[in-house]
Amino acid sequence: MLPLAVGVALIGLWQLGVTVAGSDVLPGPLMVARGIGELWSHGLLVPYALASLRRVAIGYAIAVGAGVPLGLWMGRSRVVAAAANPLVQILRPISPIAWIPIAIVLFGIGEGAPVFLIALAGLLPIASSVAAMTETVPPMFVLAARNFGLGEAATLRRVVFPAILPQLLATLRTTLGICWIVVVAAEMIAVDSGLGYLIIDSRNAGKRYDLVVAGMVLVGAIGLLLDAAFRLLERARSVRWGFLAR
Amino acid sequence: MSVKLQVRGVTMRYAGPPPVQVLEPIDLEVADGEFICVLGPSGCGKSTLLQIIAGFHAPSAGTVTIDGKAVTGPDPRRIFVFQERGVFPWLSVTDNIAFGLAALPPAERAERVKHYVELVGLRGFERAFPHELSGGMKQRVEVARALAVDPDMLFLDEPFGALDSMTRLTMRSELLRIWQAAKTTILFVTHDVEESVQLADRVVVMSARPAKIQRIVDIDIPRPRDISAPRYLELRDGILAEIGLAHAI
Numbered sequence: 001m002l003p004l005a006v007g008v009a010l011i012g013l014w015q016l017g018v019t020v021a022g023s024d025v026l027p028g029p030l031m032v033a034r035g036i037g038e039l040w041s042h043g044l045l046v047p048y049a050l051a052s053l054r055r056v057a058i059g060y061a062i063a064v065g066a067g068v069p070l071g072l073w074m075g076r077s078r079v080v081a082a083a084a085n086p087l088v089q090i091l092r093p094i095s096p097i098a099w100i101p102i103a104i105v106l107f108g109i110g111e112g113a114p115v116f117l118i119a120l121a122g123l124l125p126i127a128s129s130v131a132a133m134t135e136t137v138p139p140m141f142v143l144a145a146r147n148f149g150l151g152e153a154a155t156l157r158r159v160v161f162p163a164i165l166p167q168l169l170a171t172l173r174t175t176l177g178i179c180w181i182v183v184v185a186a187e188m189i190a191v192d193s194g195l196g197y198l199i200i201d202s203r204n205a206g207k208r209y210d211l212v213v214a215g216m217v218l219v220g221a222i223g224l225l226l227d228a229a230f231r232l233l234e235r236a237r238s239v240r241w242g243f244l245a246r
Numbered sequence: 247m248s249v250k251l252q253v254r255g256v257t258m259r260y261a262g263p264p265p266v267q268v269l270e271p272i273d274l275e276v277a278d279g280e281f282i283c284v285l286g287p288s289g290c291g292k293s294t295l296l297q298i299i300a301g302f303h304a305p306s307a308g309t310v311t312i313d314g315k316a317v318t319g320p321d322p323r324r325i326f327v328f329q330e331r332g333v334f335p336w337l338s339v340t341d342n343i344a345f346g347l348a349a350l351p352p353a354e355r356a357e358r359v360k361h362y363v364e365l366v367g368l369r370g371f372e373r374a375f376p377h378e379l380s381g382g383m384k385q386r387v388e389v390a391r392a393l394a395v396d397p398d399m400l401f402l403d404e405p406f407g408a409l410d411s412m413t414r415l416t417m418r419s420e421l422l423r424i425w426q427a428a429k430t431t432i433l434f435v436t437h438d439v440e441e442s443v444q445l446a447d448r449v450v451v452m453s454a455r456p457a458k459i460q461r462i463v464d465i466d467i468p469r470p471r472d473i474s475a476p477r478y479l480e481l482r483d484g485i486l487a488e489i490g491l492a493h494a495i
Contacts, residue, residue, distance in 0.1 A: 140328045143302055148346040148395065149322040158345075162336040241335040241377045 027210035035214035044198070049222060051194040052183050055111070059118025060179045064172065066119075067126030072156060074127065075134020088128050096121035096182045100189055107190075114186035114194075121182040122175045129171045133164040166234070166242020173230040180223045195219050250399065250431045251276040251299065256308035258294050268294050270458035271308060274450065281425055281432045283442035285485070286452030292435045293403050295457070299433065300326045300401045312399070322346060324399040325392035329408050333376045333387050339363065340372045342387050346395040362390040365424060382413035389421070393428060402434045406441070418444055422469065439489075443482045444471060451488055461488055 011029045018028040027035070039045040074081040074088075096117045103113040137160055145155040187196025195215050202211035234243055251274070258269040268291040276282050286292040298305045301320040310317040312324065320326070325346075333342050343362050347355045363369055366386040376384050385405060392400055402421075406414045422445065425432055436442055442449045449463040463485055467477055 138331070140332050141334065143320070143326065144328070144332055144334075146302075147300070147320040147322065147324075147326050159334070162334070165336065237338075237375065238336045241375060244377055 025207070025209055027213050031210040032213045032217060035208070035210035036217065039198075039211065039214060045218070048193060048195050048198050049218060051191075052187065052196065052219075053222070055114045055186070055194065056118055056176075056179050056183050059115045059183075060122050060176060062115070062119040063122025063126055063175065063179070067123045068130055068168070070123075071127040071130020072134055072160065074131035075137075076152070076156070076160070081131060081135075084127075085131070088124055088131075092124045092128060097185050100186070103186075104190060109190050111191065113190035114183060117186040118179045118182050122179050125175050125178065126171060130164065130168065133167045133171075134160055137163045162238065166239040169230070169234050169239060173227060173234075176226055176230060177223065180219070180226060184219055195222075248278045249275055250278040250280070250312065251433075252309075252311040253295075253299065254309050254311070256295070256298060256305045256310060258291065258298065258303075259306045267456040269298075269305075270456045272457075272459060274459065276431060276433070279429050279431055281422075281445060281447045282434065282450060283446035283448075284433060284435045284450045284452060285439065285442040285489075286435075286437060286457060287454050287489070288437050290452050290455050291457035292452050295452075296401050296403055296433060296435050297326075300324060302326070322395050323397050324401065325395060325397045326401045326403070327388050327392050327405050328403060329385075329405060331384075333384050333391070335376045338373050338375055339368055339379070339387055342376070343390045343394050345391055358394055362394045365393070365427075366390040366420065380413075381409050382417060385409065385417060386420070389424070393424065393430075396428075397430060399431045399433070402432065404436055405434075407436075414441075419470075421445070426469075439482060439485050439491075440473075443478060443485065444473060449485060451485060463488075 015028045015030070018026055036045065039048070070084065074084050099117055099120060100113075103116050107113040107116055141159050141163055142155060145159040150158060183194065184196035184199065187194035188200040191197055192201075195218055199212050199215035199219075202208040202215065233239075253272050253274040256269060256272045257267070260266045260268065272295060284292045284295065294303070297303050299310050299317065301310075301317045301324075334345065337345065340359055340363070343359045344355055347358060350358065359372075363372055366389060368383060368386060368390070371379065371383065376387065379387070389405070406417050409417060418441065421432075424430075434442075434445060443465055446465050449465060451460045451463060452458070453460045463481065465481055467475065467481070471478060
């Protein structure tokens with residue numbers, strides 16, 4: 001009940017602020033709601049949302065598919081960690097947005113650039129946290145695996161991976177959030193579909209700030225749903241142990 | 247009885263800096279099926295010795311021989327039991343016990359798991375996860391996981407140290423029962439004098455670091471042991487005196 005009440009109060013304040021200021025640029029909540037309806041009736045809402053989701057799905061899949069194995073490898077081998085870690089740590093603080101010019105040079109205008117930016121935004125935090133988690137797996141788990149005759153591949157699959165899985169899920173959830181943030185920025189420059197494109201195009205084409213804010217609201221709502229869906233995974237029995245106070 | 251384990255001149259020295267001598271040369275022979283307690287003060291290096299015998303670390307000098315072959319690494323025929331934290335928290339009781347049985351056909355695996363679940367008294371908890379169990383139950387899961395691969399040696403490193411004293415007593419008699427049923431050779435590291443005299447055929451008394459064998463005490467009391475019998479008290483007090491502890495508080 002409380003989040004709902006706060007939400008209603010904030011929307012009320014928003015409308016009040018716009019009315020008192022008498023602004024004809026900033027839209028109130030009613031205008032935004034009408035904007036969302038307009039997007040729906042022009043058949044743009046679903047295709048734009050799907051376009052953004054598709055780019056995130058591809059870029060994120062690349063980030064997870066490359067970042068998790070790289071992190072495991074770094075965490076298990078001092079040599080690989082020494083070789084890869086400086087690079088990862090230098091690249092990590094660089095905002096994916098800063099890569100936009102490079103992405104356009106590399107991929108031109110089209111699907112490649114946003115997917116590249118999203119993959120990059122996910123890859124570095126995933127690899128670096130998986131490496132840290134892997135290093136801190138209790139040594140006795142690994143010793144027990146060796147004692148039962150497991151080789152390196154089986155140790156990774158049957159012991160190290162499940163041991164880091166609860167933390168990994170938490171990292172994957174925040175990283176998905178980062179990718180969802182980056183897609184909006186990436187779509188402002190390289191493509192002509194998606195929610196990021198909607199926001200920048202609504203401003204550029206006709207100063208339709210109602211549609212700008214409608215795009216923002218949709219980004220927020222879908223981000224919330226993605227996060228909630230991911231949280232469901234954290235209830236699985238085999239990872240439940242990692243989320244209990246120990 | 248035939249010799250199971252031979253430890254010859256095993257030392258351990260960490261390069262440092264500063265260099266630390268953990269083990270003075272250790273010589274020990276253990277017979278097949280024997281129950282040995284290695285007793286020593288905390289931090290003396292007895293766990294290091296056990297890990298060397300298990301093949302987790304190479305000694306700085308000396309050799310460990312089991313069944314006439316030099317130990318070069320861990321082996322599924324010889325299982326190391328950690329404190330209760332060695333169970334895998336992401337696996338149910340059943341899957342923990344089945345961990346070393348991946349090569350068996352499913353039906354046989356299930357049969358084996360069922361047998362050891364019964365043996366350690368965990369029936370009804372097959373599908374529970376470790377965080378849903380008490381410390382003593384987790385310890386039993388780890389012992390069952392070790393026994394399920396039918397090892398001929400068990401290494402136990404202060405396995406009951408984290409348990410309350412009542413659970414500890416129960417676990418000791420269960421371990422003896424299992425040992426007598428499974429005919430395993432056991433090396434059991436502890437810093438508890440009472441525990442060593444209750445359990446062992448022989449108690450290997452270690453000195454403070456750098457650890458060396460101070461004395462080996464034969465515990466010639468038939469089982470089940472009466473822990474108020476004069477001979478029990480005599481042996482216990484002898485060991486207490488050996489390690490320089492008064493037995494009056």
